[in-house]
Amino acid sequence: MRAIQITEFGGPEVLTEVELPDPVAGPGELLVDVSRAGLNYADTHQAENSYLARMELPLVPGGEVVGRTPDGRRVVALTNFGGYAEKAAVPEATAFDVPDAVDDVTALSMVVQGATAWLLLRKSVHLEPGESVVVHAAAGGVGSIAVQLAKKWGAGRVIATASSEDKRKLALDLGADVAVDSTAEDMTAALREANGGRRVDVVLDMTGGAVTDQSVAALAPFGRLAFYGMASRERPSPVDLGKLLVHSTAIAGMWLPHAFKLPGRVVHRAMSELFALVEAGELRAVAGGEYGLSEVRRAHEDLRSRRTTGKLVLDPSR
Incomplete structure (x- = not known):
């Protein structure tokens, strides 16, 4: 089968197209003929071995696929690696049946991005x-x-940040009440201004660095910041517990794999709710673009430069 393999860690240049033997599904696994593989910013960390989970070489990157099993089931699945290929062996515990009305891009959007937003x-x-x-x-x-x-679940004011006018317009079209330039020099002041001069209650942050520090400073009493990524590759300042007391604020970290350890099949509940919202026309995925397997280096370059919007996918058939 055609696949992308890494034999040394680094940037997009280490992603190489190769021919590999078809994977074999072991106990508790499903074999999937991959129709699309998801592309995520986390994949760029996986390629350079700077992700939360350490990688071993040689490696076929890619953590999510959608396709069909040999018995005809259409599933979307999370996997630790192996997604950038024509076939993948995936854990059955992290595979979800896809409703007929949900297309490949939307299915992939929901299994990582949707579940993350939900959580x-x-x-x-x-x-x-x-x-x-x-x-x-x-x-x-x-x-x-x-x-x-956030809008559907009753947020009083949704404040979006994005780096370009087009991206800010997209956020407004999706339901945000106001859009802020993410390159603002003083994010604390920008967020308070966008909230009518008031401190904000909730921040969802995957940027890191000064943006995180200034977002924490913008929190209202009992405000919460959820940190789920570090796209800037800049670490925020160490947390000063004393400063959290000043406004009774909280900071939480979130990494999707941990959710599978929760009782009550939380991720399965999230996926059922997300698919139901999609089928009802109340939630949509933003298609960000499709790349062929041979274009994977360009895909990673686009991800790292933050030129993309929405969900990016890889088509292993080309």
């Missing part, structure tokens, strides 16, 4: 009706879904 709002910050919600990188995969969910 951030439901579990990490416990959004309450009427609260103000800041969504950083609001035109991205998680952000574009988080804007829609």
Whole structure:
């Protein structure tokens, strides 16, 4: 089968198209003929071995696929690696049946970005009706879904941040009440201004660095910031617990794999709810573009430069 393999860690240049033997599904696994594989910013960290989970070489990257099993089931699945290929062996525990009305791009959007947005709002910050919600990188995969969910679940004011006029317009089209330039020099002041001069209740942040620090400073009493990525590759300042006391604020981290360890099949509940919203026309994925397997280096370059919006996918047939 055709696949992308990494034999040394690094940037997009280490992604190489190769021919490999077909994978074999082991106990508790499903073999999937991949129709589309998801592309995520986290994949760029996987390629350079800077992700939360350490990688071993040689490696076929890619953590999510959609396709059919040999018995005809159409599933979308999370996997630790192996997604950038024509076939993948995936854990059955992280595979979800896809309704006929849900297309490949939307299915892939929901299994990582949708589930992440759902968990951030439901579990990490416990959004309450009427609260103000800041969504950083609001035109991205998680952000574009988080804007829609926050609005649907009763947020009083959704404040989106994005780096270009087109991205800010997209966030407004998705339901954000106001859009802020993510390159603002003083994000604390920009967020308070966007919230009518008031501090904000909730921030969803995957940027890191000064944006995180200034977002924490913008939180209202009992405000919460959920941190789920570091796209800037800049670490925020160490948390000063004393400063959290000043406004009774909280900071939470969230990494999707941990959700599968929760009782009550939380991720399965999230996926059922997300697919139901899609089928009802109340939630949509933003298609960000499709790349052939041979274009994977360009895809990673686009991800790293933050030129993209919405959900990016890889077509292993070309």
